[in-house]
Amino acid sequence: KQEVTQIPAALSVPEGENLVLNCSFTDSAIYNLQWFRQDPGKGLTSLLLIQSSQREQTSGRLNASLDKSSGRSTLYIAASQPGDSATYLCAGGEAAGNKLTFGGGTRVLVKP
Amino acid sequence: SQTIHQWPATLVQPVGSPLSLECTVEGTSNPNLYWYRQAAGRGLQLLFYSVGIGQISSEVPQNLSASRPQDRQFILSSKKLLLSDSGFYLCAWRYTSDTGELFFGEGSRLTVL
Numbered sequence: 001k002q003e004v005t006q007i008p009a010a011l012s013v014p015e016g017e018n019l020v021l022n023c024s025f026t027d028s029a030i031y032n033l034q035w036f037r038q039d040p041g042k043g044l045t046s047l048l049l050i051q052s053s054q055r056e057q058t059s060g061r062l063n064a065s066l067d068k069s070s071g072r073s074t075l076y077i078a079a080s081q082p083g084d085s086a087t088y089l090c091a092g093g094e095a096a097g098n099k100l101t102f103g104g105g106t107r108v109l110v111k112p
Numbered sequence: 113s114q115t116i117h118q119w120p121a122t123l124v125q126p127v128g129s130p131l132s133l134e135c136t137v138e139g140t141s142n143p144n145l146y147w148y149r150q151a152a153g154r155g156l157q158l159l160f161y162s163v164g165i166g167q168i169s170s171e172v173p174q175n176l177s178a179s180r181p182q183d184r185q186f187i188l189s190s191k192k193l194l195l196s197d198s199g200f201y202l203c204a205w206r207y208t209s210d211t212g213e214l215f216f217g218e219g220s221r222l223t224v225l
Contacts, residue, residue: 032212043118043202044216051212089156093212099171100214102156 002027004092006103014111019077021106023090028068031093034100035064035075038087047088048075080110114139118203118217125224131176131190133220135203138184143205145186146214147178151199162186163208198224 003026013019023033032051036044048057048064050073056065061078077084087107091100115138125131137143147159158171160178168178175194179187186203203217 034212034214036216041219041221043218044204046213046215049213091156091214099158099161104155 002030002092002094002101004090004101004103006088006090006106008106009104010107010109012109012111013080015080015082017080017110019075019080019084019108019110021075021077021088021090021108023073023075023103025071025073025092025101027092027094028071030068033064033066033073034091034093035062035073036089036091038089038105040087044089080108082110082112084108085110114205114215116203116205116215116217118201118220120220121218122221123223125193125222127195127224128192131188131193131197131222133188133201133203133222135186135188135217136184137205140184140205140207142183142208144208145180146204147186147188148202148204148216149199150202150219156202160188193224195224198222 005024030052034049035047037047038044048059050057050064050066063076066073085108087105089102089105091102093100118135144163146161148156149159150156161169162180165180165183176190201220204214206214
């Protein structure tokens with residue numbers, strides 16, 4: 001059974017600093033890995049999706065990497081801004097393609 | 113473009129009352145549909161998913177049920193709510209033959225008193 005862990009649970013950085021968010025998973029037969037952002041009281045917004053055959057994906061200031069052998073994915077957010085404050089969740093997809101296992105999330109605060 | 117709608121956004125219900133949360137997707141056909149629950153301190157839990165009309169898979173035994181009466185409509189129901197049913201319910205969809213990116217609705221906050 002896939003287990004996904006995100007450490008730390010909370011993170012605070014000054015504006016302008018680069019953010020590094022970690023996600024680890026137990027089953028290397030992962031189908032894909034998706035990163036989401038969640039603002040308080042809101043739904044999840046998809047940020048990046050990495051297929052199992054890919055090593056990384058980029059979108060603007062965001063870059064996500066995937067290392068199946070070590071069971072890790074990392075989300076980098078360059079030059080953080082106060083608007084980046086949110087909870088970030090990662091989720092691993094099973095080979096069957098119909099289930100995502102979510103991590104507990106990392107709550108990020110970017111201080112002006 | 114595709115959009116997903118959930119309602120109601122907020123709901124306060126007494127224990128033992130029924131529940132109906134509705135989710136619809138626009139701009140696509142034959143999506144895979146999902147209901148998740150996010151409870152405080154417990155992360156996101158998959159409750160049900162559906163790959164087609166009338167096809168429902170349940171992930172966790174519970175007090176809830178789901179139905180898909182139309183291609184782009186997904187309903188979460190309960191006949192009698194429990195206190196433990198309180199939480200944030202999220203509907204999601206994705207293409208059946210795509211790379212698997214999952215898209216979420218805005219969520220429905222349920223408080224059972």
